[in-house]
Amino acid sequence: MAKGGAKKAAARARRDAANRLLADNRLARHQYEILDTLETGIELLGTEVKSIRAGQVNLRDGFCLIRNGELQLHNVHISPHSHAGAYFNHDPLRVRKLLAHRREIDKLRGALDQKGLTLIPLNLHLKGSWIKVTLGLGKGRKLHDKRQEERRKQDARETRAAIARY
Numbered sequence: 001m002a003k004g005g006a007k008k009a010a011a012r013a014r015r016d017a018a019n020r021l022l023a024d025n026r027l028a029r030h031q032y033e034i035l036d037t038l039e040t041g042i043e044l045l046g047t048e049v050k051s052i053r054a055g056q057v058n059l060r061d062g063f064c065l066i067r068n069g070e071l072q073l074h075n076v077h078i079s080p081h082s083h084a085g086a087y088f089n090h091d092p093l094r095v096r097k098l099l100a101h102r103r104e105i106d107k108l109r110g111a112l113d114q115k116g117l118t119l120i121p122l123n124l125h126l127k128g129s130w131i132k133v134t135l136g137l138g139k140g141r142k143l144h145d146k147r148q149e150e151r152r153k154q155d156a157r158e159t160r161a162a163i164a165r166y
Helices: 002-018 026-031 046-053 102-112 143-165
Strands: 021-024 032-042 063-067 070-074 096-099 117-127 130-140
Touching: 021 046, 026 032, 026 117, 026 130, 026 143, 032 102, 032 117, 063 102, 070 102, 102 117, 102 130
Parallel strands: none
Antiparallel strands: 021 117, 032 096, 032 130, 063 070, 063 117, 070 096, 117 130
């Protein structure tokens, strides 16, 4: 019986390794109220894949646009690969195409036409051997909204601590 449990634990460990987080944009959830999320593929070059797997990516200033019916990822910095020559390396800030179904893109286009909504990359993660991007449809928060959210989180923390004491 112990072997079966070990096999399940090993399978879970392999699955977790195949679905690991590569980069996260934690500031986006502070600056924006995320209304909806979408997981898309991303069109990458070989040196970009190697750099992303090494954790050399910055999503902080990234945003997405819909141009010519295609989703495009702008201003995401993927560092050049250290073991490739200058000729074979990629441009760190190039515009990358995101892979989504037509109806998903049309749904996003309708939402983006509303005033004040934007598409932000929330994280890069592995799904099997594929690198995926989670996009968030967000509305920008004002300073008072950020303070109110921080106050709500603090109250929740204090409540959990009070319940744990009893």
